[in-house]
Amino acid sequence: MWSFSTPIKKSNIKSLAIGRFDGMHLGHLELCKHLCKNSVLLIILKDENDFLTPNNFRNKIIPIPLVFMSFTKIKHLNAKDFLNLLLSEFNHLEKIVVGYDFKFGKERKWEAKDIYKLCGVKTIIVDEFKKNNQSVHTSMIKTMLKNGLVFQVREYLGRFYSIFASVIKGQGIGSKELFATINLKVKNFFLPKDGVYASIVKFNNKTFHSVTFIGIRSTDEHFSIETHILEDDFNEKVPKEVELVFIDYIRENQKFNDLRLLKAQISKDILQAKQILGKIDER
Numbered sequence: 001m002w003s004f005s006t007p008i009k010k011s012n013i014k015s016l017a018i019g020r021f022d023g024m025h026l027g028h029l030e031l032c033k034h035l036c037k038n039s040v041l042l043i044i045l046k047d048e049n050d051f052l053t054p055n056n057f058r059n060k061i062i063p064i065p066l067v068f069m070s071f072t073k074i075k076h077l078n079a080k081d082f083l084n085l086l087l088s089e090f091n092h093l094e095k096i097v098v099g100y101d102f103k104f105g106k107e108r109k110w111e112a113k114d115i116y117k118l119c120g121v122k123t124i125i126v127d128e129f130k131k132n133n134q135s136v137h138t139s140m141i142k143t144m145l146k147n148g149l150v151f152q153v154r155e156y157l158g159r160f161y162s163i164f165a166s167v168i169k170g171q172g173i174g175s176k177e178l179f180a181t182i183n184l185k186v187k188n189f190f191l192p193k194d195g196v197y198a199s200i201v202k203f204n205n206k207t208f209h210s211v212t213f214i215g216i217r218s219t220d221e222h223f224s225i226e227t228h229i230l231e232d233d234f235n236e237k238v239p240k241e242v243e244l245v246f247i248d249y250i251r252e253n254q255k256f257n258d259l260r261l262l263k264a265q266i267s268k269d270i271l272q273a274k275q276i277l278g279k280i281d282e283r
Helices: 026-032 055-060 078-089 114-119 140-148 151-158 173-177 259-277
Strands: 002-004 017-018 039-045 064-068 095-099 124-125 162-168 182-186 197-205 206-216 223-231 242-249
Touching: 017 026, 017 197, 026 140, 026 151, 055 064, 078 114, 095 140, 114 124, 140 151, 151 242, 197 223, 197 259, 206 242
Parallel strands: 017 039, 017 095, 039 064, 095 124
Antiparallel strands: 002 064, 162 182, 162 242, 182 223, 197 206, 197 242, 206 223
8 A cells, every 4th residue: 555765764754745746846845845854745646647757756856755655545445544544654743734625535525624633633734826826736737738838837847847768769760861869768757749849858967958859750650759969969878768858849740751851840940949948057
């Protein structure tokens, strides 16, 4: 039932925040401000494939130990049984932090205000967090990404959106007839709208400006994620995994039946990406 991101001494835990914490956006970070030194994030996991921050990737954003609990294993519990389960696992718990809209127990019948009534543990209920007069939620951020609004979404994440991807073998056409690319395979991460992006690739503790394509490629009509490093003298050995940071949306995908036309369009994308990235201080 329990899974821990890192070994912890459970008897030392004094406070915890409960939620899904997908994306670790500014609303989530508001909850974390109320945690003490000896704390954990209790993450309730539902069956999903597309996360803004899958599993332990949350720890790349905030260095608080993570405790994972499957929703299917607890959805039958009433509120009292759920809280007793927490207190049996963390028997020195002094504080629970939740959001204003937190609901729990079978059929989500109980609310945040019921926690203290049922178990006597001090409860901090964090108010709705708004930015630009908008309530910050994971679903809102996903909608923005699906609309290609990667530059705007950083206002709600507190950072540019990024994914971690495995490097795979490509067709080989790019280096011979177009532009050399790093071909990527992504698992569990939520992908923004298909299209071409100004981006940054991170690996080996270095950052590289790039232009990235997501979608059905013209050469073989297969889905792909490909990123072209913009540095003329790039000769780094690329590791098996890289971080891809989305900076701004350039354009929608187009189908090309002629490689010369495709190459001409990519050349335009490269120029536009360089202009965008030249204004961004990410290095």
